[in-house]
Amino acid sequence: MIIQKNNNDIPEYLDEQFFKGVLTNQTGSEDVKLFSLDFSMGSSPGENYFSFIYRVQVVYTLKGSGNIETNFIVKSIPLDGAREAFVEFDIFNSEKVMYFDILPRIENCLDNMKIAPKCYYVTSNPIATMVLEDMKVPGYRIADRVKGLDLDHSKIILTKLAQYHAGGMLLLEKEPSLATSAQLKRGIFSSVSLGPNNIGKLLYMNASRLIGHASKWHGYEKIMDKLQYCYKNETLVDKILDTIRPSQNDILTICHGDCWVNNFLFKYNEDSPIDAVFVDFQGSMRGSIGLDINYFFASSLQIDILRNNRDQLIEEAYYPAFRAALERGFYKNIPTVQNVKDEIKRKAMFGFFSSILVLPTIAVNKEVSAQNTAETSKDEEKAKKIGDLSCSSERFLESQKILLKEYDSYGLFD
Known part of the structure; x- marks a missing residue:
């Protein structure tokens, strides 16, 4: 051996x-x-x-x-040491349920379309461990998270995300009891994880860093007044939780919950992407389609795509695939493209959340990100230095110049 x-x-x-x-x-x-x-x-x-x-x-x-x-x-x-706080979020069991139970049923609703790698084996002894299909073998690979996704890659992701969302809607219609499933009740981001001793602390630290930069930008003075009020009165977390919480009028599906570039694997024909699969279902939950879309837009698009192409991506990639999959499954009351756009707008606060919590980590160069681990997060001096650098990258700041004006026009900070 x-x-x-x-x-x-x-x-x-x-x-x-x-x-x-x-x-x-x-x-x-x-x-x-x-x-x-x-x-x-x-x-x-x-x-x-x-x-x-x-x-x-x-x-x-x-x-x-x-x-x-x-x-x-x-x-x-290894849910110990710096990761111990995540034990109570039950991320391991949530992902196990997704791979072994929910995802096969979603794929079945989509005529066995491949959404994710197969999961072959799971154990919690001695450490929580999953053994998955290696998608490198059939030719899938990760994209460059620092640069973000161009138009072709973004179309592939939104097409597959639309199909996944449609599959989740078909499954929820077929099996209404899943709506009350404990494993789909909350993702990674909840009142527990967004508490002041967990992710909520980083969220407010990054909000402060953003305010420090954006306060110097001409034309953003009124937006900064509103954002500073939210920051000082600690209302940001409540606004985010209100956005995540399912409501009667939402277009509800089983969200991926953590839709950013490192959780996508692409297959290529020469240099052109032709398919994608998703990985990391730790944050999956029953929620609005608008959550995943906003999270993806704010975290994973190249600057010019973020500025110019989001409507095009919904109209030409997401919605046609979404509607076609729902029609094949004989779904009742298929949402219109305007319904989808309205949903994205109503759930935009989750995009703001992604833009100040996830985007800084994604957009920073790989030399800095190599130091950004669960272990170094416990060292306050190192964590502060990494956080300052992460919220100073060109892509982070240029993205915020686009997103802040849009979010303000929706009244997110009022």
Whole structure:
């Protein structure tokens, strides 16, 4: 048995016995004999805040077979130390339910369209761990989060997001009991996680940093007066929670909940994207389609696309795919394109949330982001330095110049 760690820091529990269990579960055979495990890192430092991602190539045999080679992604979520606060959010179990229960049913509603990698194995012993299909094998890869997505990539994502949303709506119509499912009640962002000792603290720190920059911009004086009032009176979290909370008039689906560029994998024909799948369903919840769309727009678009192409993306990519999938599933009362646009506008506060919590981390250069881990977040001096740099990048500031005026026109800060 050969184990090649290739100078990577691989946890001891990811051993022969672990992968024998994975393969037994996947193949249904007890006659699994491993020959080699070849590890590499599945992501760079700072690219995954909650988890560690490993890629492993496994060579094994079954009874009577020759050598079989397969590839896995292993997602390890050590909910201790700096991550201990996330235990109460139950992110591991939420994602497990999505991969094993909800996503297969959504894909079934979409004639087995592929939305996400397969999940082969889950265990919480000794550490919360998932073993997933390695989408690099069929040719999927991540885009450049620092640059953001161009028009072609954005169209691919909004087409697939529309199909995913439609599948969630069809499933909720087919199985109304899911509307009260505990696992879909809240995503990552709730009154608990947005509390002053958790994400809420960072949200207000970044709001302060934004105010510091935008107060110097000509033409933003009235907007800053309103935003400073919200900041001083600590009303931002309440506004965000009101936006997240489902209401009777919402176009409700099963949201992805964390729609930013690192959670998309693209397949290409030469240099042109032709498909995408989603990963990381820790934040999935029953909620408005407008949440995912606003979160995506504010976090993941290149500046010129953010400025000029959002309506086009809804009209030419999102809505046609959304309507077509709902029609195929015989959905009653299909929303119009104007209904969708109105929903996006009503849920724009979730875009503001994404723009001050997620965008700073995404837009900062990779040298800085490599230092931005759950561990360094506990070091106040380091965390402050990283936060200041993250909220000073050109993409963050230029995006805010576009978004703040739009959000103010919707009355978000009134």
